[in-house]
Amino acid sequence: MPVYNADAIVLHRILLGETDKIVTLLTREKGKLNAVAKGARRAGSRLSGATELFTHSQMQLAVGKSLDIISQCQVASSFPTLRGDLELLARATYLCELTDRMIEEREPNPEVFDLLLSALYLLQRAQERPDLIVHAYELRLLAERGYMPQLEACVRCGGALQRRQSAFSPSLGGVLCSGCRFSAQDAIALHAETITFLHALASADPETLLALAPSPAAAAETARCLRWYVRYRADRDLKSAEFLDSLRVQASRQHNVSRG
Numbered sequence: 001m002p003v004y005n006a007d008a009i010v011l012h013r014i015l016l017g018e019t020d021k022i023v024t025l026l027t028r029e030k031g032k033l034n035a036v037a038k039g040a041r042r043a044g045s046r047l048s049g050a051t052e053l054f055t056h057s058q059m060q061l062a063v064g065k066s067l068d069i070i071s072q073c074q075v076a077s078s079f080p081t082l083r084g085d086l087e088l089l090a091r092a093t094y095l096c097e098l099t100d101r102m103i104e105e106r107e108p109n110p111e112v113f114d115l116l117l118s119a120l121y122l123l124q125r126a127q128e129r130p131d132l133i134v135h136a137y138e139l140r141l142l143a144e145r146g147y148m149p150q151l152e153a154c155v156r157c158g159g160a161l162q163r164r165q166s167a168f169s170p171s172l173g174g175v176l177c178s179g180c181r182f183s184a185q186d187a188i189a190l191h192a193e194t195i196t197f198l199h200a201l202a203s204a205d206p207e208t209l210l211a212l213a214p215s216p217a218a219a220a221e222t223a224r225c226l227r228w229y230v231r232y233r234a235d236r237d238l239k240s241a242e243f244l245d246s247l248r249v250q251a252s253r254q255h256n257v258s259r260g
């Protein structure tokens with residue numbers, strides 16, 4: 001059987017039989033693909049850690065009849081910080097599910113691979129505001145797929161945006177000026193500060209990104225816009241996104257209790 005090497009991140013895994021797993025990998029070389037990890041659930045298997053969600057490994061795979069087979073692997077990072085914190089684990093899981101949903105199989109895209117790997121590393125450092133990393137990744141992944149939202153001018157009339165009374169329409173894929181803001185049923189009100197913040201999320205280098213400090217209003221509007229826009233582009237809701245919603249609601253309740 002021919003073999004090949006791949007730099008891989010695990011996006012999804014399911015159990016197969018008594019001891020095996022089928023994993024969905026995002027590889028730098030061949031894009032997204034499914035592979036079998038034989039014996040990965042046996043105690044002491046070298047494939048065990050490498051086939052956990054969002055682990056990054058260098059793998060050797062053999063080309064199989066239907067699915068390729070992982071023959072060797074060396075874990076580069078298992079991101080223990082992300083596994084030890086429910087807030088971070090939920091976000092890393094979401095990044096993987098979103099990527100799995102948005103990427104076609106066997107279409108090599110090293111940019112998306114690097115984007116995801118970088119987001120996982122940054123998430124480990126973003127204990128204060130992990131959603132900065134999540135939203136930056138959402139925007140950049142959407143841009144890679146050709147779905148970058150239009151933030152420069154009104155998506156409907158092309159007119160300039162005013163400082164006040166703008167909106168965002170997930171189905172139109174961009175911002176609406178004050179004159180057009182009632183023309184889309186799904187329009188979400190948006191402050192000028194939020195549009196500036198969305199621009200920063202889409203383009204900031206890692207250190208600048210980690211240092212961003214949006215107002216609570218801009219953070220909430222950004223979360224709302226991207227939640228609906230991602231759902232629109234992904235064609236359905238993601239399980240991990242629903243779980244993240246519940247964590248965010250809990251966190252904001254605790255925040256309000258501690259303030260009030």
Ligand SMILES: [Zn+2]
Nearest residue numbers: 154157177180
């Ligand atoms: Zn307009």
